[in-house]
Amino acid sequence: MRLFTLFVFPIITVGIFCILFPATAIGDITEVDDLKREINLPVPAKRFVSLAPNITELLFHIGAGGNIVGADEFSNYPDEAKRITRVNNHALVNYELILSLQPDLVFAWSSGNGYEIVQRLRKLGLTVFVVEVTKLSQIPKLLKKLGRLTDKTSESNRVAASFYKKLQSLIELHKNKKKVKTFYQIWDDPIMTLNGEHLISDVIKICGGVNIFATSTPLVPRVNIETIMKFDPEVILSSGAQERLVSWKKSWSRWKNITAVKSGHLYLIPPDLLQRPTNRTLDGADYMCKYLDQYRAFGS
Amino acid sequence: MASRDLSALLWLSLPLVVIVGMSTGAVKIPIDVIIQHCISVFFRSNDSDVSSGQIYTILFDIRLPRLCLAFLVGLVLAMSGAVMQGLFRNPLAAPSLIGVSSGASLGASLVIVFAGSWLQSNSILGLSVIAMGAFIGSFFVTLTVYSLSTSIFGTSVTTMLLAGIAVSALAGALNTWLSYFADNEMLRQISVWQMGNLSTANWPRVLIIGVVGAFVLLIFFRESQSLNALLLGESEARHLGVDVQYVKKKLIFLTTLGVGSAVAVAGMIGFVGLVIPHIVRSLIGPDYKGLLPVSGVAGGILLLIADILARVVFTPIEIPTGILTAVLGAPFFIMLLADQRKQI
Numbered sequence: 251m252r253l254f255t256l257f258v259f260p261i262i263t264v265g266i267f268c269i270l271f272p273a274t275a276i277g278d279i280t281e282v283d284d285l286k287r288e289i290n291l292p293v294p295a296k297r298f299v300s301l302a303p304n305i306t307e308l309l310f311h312i313g314a315g316g317n318i319v320g321a322d323e324f325s326n327y328p329d330e331a332k333r334i335t336r337v338n339n340h341a342l343v344n345y346e347l348i349l350s351l352q353p354d355l356v357f358a359w360s361s362g363n364g365y366e367i368v369q370r371l372r373k374l375g376l377t378v379f380v381v382e383v384t385k386l387s388q389i390p391k392l393l394k395k396l397g398r399l400t401d402k403t404s405e406s407n408r409v410a411a412s413f414y415k416k417l418q419s420l421i422e423l424h425k426n427k428k429k430v431k432t433f434y435q436i437w438d439d440p441i442m443t444l445n446g447e448h449l450i451s452d453v454i455k456i457c458g459g460v461n462i463f464a465t466s467t468p469l470v471p472r473v474n475i476e477t478i479m480k481f482d483p484e485v486i487l488s489s490g491a492q493e494r495l496v497s498w499k500k501s502w503s504r505w506k507n508i509t510a511v512k513s514g515h516l517y518l519i520p521p522d523l524l525q526r527p528t529n530r531t532l533d534g535a536d537y538m539c540k541y542l543d544q545y546r547a548f549g550s
Numbered sequence: 551m552a553s554r555d556l557s558a559l560l561w562l563s564l565p566l567v568v569i570v571g572m573s574t575g576a577v578k579i580p581i582d583v584i585i586q587h588c589i590s591v592f593f594r595s596n597d598s599d600v601s602s603g604q605i606y607t608i609l610f611d612i613r614l615p616r617l618c619l620a621f622l623v624g625l626v627l628a629m630s631g632a633v634m635q636g637l638f639r640n641p642l643a644a645p646s647l648i649g650v651s652s653g654a655s656l657g658a659s660l661v662i663v664f665a666g667s668w669l670q671s672n673s674i675l676g677l678s679v680i681a682m683g684a685f686i687g688s689f690f691v692t693l694t695v696y697s698l699s700t701s702i703f704g705t706s707v708t709t710m711l712l713a714g715i716a717v718s719a720l721a722g723a724l725n726t727w728l729s730y731f732a733d734n735e736m737l738r739q740i741s742v743w744q745m746g747n748l749s750t751a752n753w754p755r756v757l758i759i760g761v762v763g764a765f766v767l768l769i770f771f772r773e774s775q776s777l778n779a780l781l782l783g784e785s786e787a788r789h790l791g792v793d794v795q796y797v798k799k800k801l802i803f804l805t806t807l808g809v810g811s812a813v814a815v816a817g818m819i820g821f822v823g824l825v826i827p828h829i830v831r832s833l834i835g836p837d838y839k840g841l842l843p844v845s846g847v848a849g850g851i852l853l854l855i856a857d858i859l860a861r862v863v864f865t866p867i868e869i870p871t872g873i874l875t876a877v878l879g880a881p882f883f884i885m886l887l888a889d890q891r892k893q894i
Contacts, residue, residue, distance in 0.1 A: 324733070340737065341730060437738070437742060438750075439678065439742075439747065439750045440742065440747040440749045440750060440868070441749065441750070442742070463866065463867070466866055466867045467867070468867075471866075471867035471868070472749065472867055472868040472869070472870070473866060473867055473868060474575075474576070474612070474749045474861055474868055475612055475749070476575050476576050476577055476608045476612045476613070477575075477576035477865065477866040477867075479576075479577070479604060479607070479608060479612075480576045480577045480866075481866070504611065505607065506607075507603075507604040507607050
């Protein structure tokens with residue numbers, strides 16, 4: 251009897267478990283990518299290709315950057331990423347080069363790379379994990395998935411937890427503050443902005459701001475100055491180096507009827523922090539929240 | 551339809567379109583408010599309540615310069631198109647055919663890729679350095695095309711068309727090469743620039759295109775008799791006493807000047823220069839004395855309507871104006887073509 255409980259029972263239990271859940275057998279990894287497709291790997295990936303700069307950044311962040319064997323032309327952060335073999339840019343993908351690198355996993359960015367490229371890579375027999383992030387709250391989960399796929403579970407869990415904690419504290423800090431009407435400019439001639447679907451709009455929301463063009467379509471709409479005047483933003487933001495600030499402010503100074511211009515609340519957020527959904531987006535969010543707070547301090 | 555009737559019809563509809571353009575937009579402004587503001591501007595009353603108000607800014611700093619710019623750009627493009635078609639005796643002739651547009655694109659892309667961001671963010675006379683690059687590019691490419699096709703025997707129209715195609719293709723290839731090696735930011739800048747844009751109109755830009763437009767228009771009118779003679783053929787025109795080589799040189803220079811400035815202030819706006827002269831010709835006949843002014847006004851009005859719709863249809867956002875010039879003009883043109891077929 252004792253023999254049975256000690257050896258046979260556990261063996262039977264494990265056996266039944268394995269029959270019921272074959273995919274989760276030891277060493278086998280299954281993750282659902284952002285387009286809801288199941289990705290199976292027999293063992294964690296050891297060689298992978300990243301087709302987008304934000305994915306490269308996230309992989310480095312969880313300590314898996316050293317195993318990237320191919321990356322896109324714009325993967326420039328951190329510095330080590332610049333030395334990786336380039337396999338694609340905005341227009342072309344070098345399929346032959348990707349195959350010759352023999353990756354066991356390819357990371358693609360659906361809206362950036364395009365779904366045809368993902369399909370083509372799958373037809374070529376490669377395993378492709380598709381990433382699509384539009385909300386900051388999706389990042390911790392993505393970090394954990396990336397960790398499991400690349401055998402960096404503990405590091406990615408730690409990074410994900412700290413991201414989650416910082417994000418929650420930002421949300422908590424700003425959720426009861428006065429809402430600030432915000433205009434985020436991404437282009438000056440013609441004036442272009444972004445709608446509520448964009449990650450930057452999510453950051454505005456987290457900081458207690460309201461994107462004045464949140465409900466417009468498309469993702470990056472052209473707008474004109476009189477519409478901006480009508481919505482009357484209290485803060486105007488854009489991304490750029492601080493050297494640009496003077497000339498940028500000067501170009502807005504004509505429109506004195508806009509509250510943000512009248513009260514001088516025009517701010518530039520350092521480039522690259524908000525453009526890519528990565529762990530650095532939180533640093534961009536810090537800037538954004540600080541600037542909205544400056545307006546609130548002025549208003550009170 | 552007589553030239554006079556069509557001309558009168560267009561001139562009468564112009565103030566109507568302008569009033570609609572002034573009152574519609576993100577902020578609806580009733581006509582009596584517009585009139586009230588116009589009166590206070592006209593009599594220079596120092597009513598500071600009015601001149602510092604939001605309505606005043608929208609009417610006179612945003613909408614009016616934009617309407618003026620749209621009208622003037624449309625006018626210059628349509629008249630230049632009409633002149634080109636006469637000069638080349640070719641219905642497909644448009645400024646783009648002799649390299650003006652591809653030259654402008656190339657010039658703009660060169661500035662975007664090679665000039666520093668400091669240079670780009672500064673402006674001269676309200677025009678960005680990119681616009682200057684476009685203007686210089688269009689001049690340079692047209693000059694190349696012109697000198698390729700000019701010999702001691704004069705300028706050959708056929709050679710000029712062919713040279714235009716070849717040089718445009720080359721400039722286009724260079725442009726593609728530049729955008730392929732451009733980084734993210736530059737790429738976006740190049741593609742946005744090529745869409746054409748009137749939304750950042752300001753008075754200095756209106757002044758530039760106004761002065762250039764007036765100059766070009768005046769000389770075009772003076773040459774309308776020569777253009778009529780040229781319709782018969784070059785040697786016939788020569789026998790009628792037209793200095794063909796001189797007229798050609800002058801008109802090519804002026805269309806390049808006109809279209810180059812239009813592109814510099816408003817980006818690439820297609821269709822107006824090609825199709826408006828055809829529409830007008832089929833309505834009032836080929837006499838350049840009527841064709842030139844009527845094409846000009848019709849082009850101006852088409853671009854005005856297109857631009858008003860561009861900012862109103864999907865408010866609060868805008869769509870590129872070039873889409874609407876084609877959507878408005880093309881069906882009308884197709885209708886005319888179908889009509890002509892019935893007549894034959």
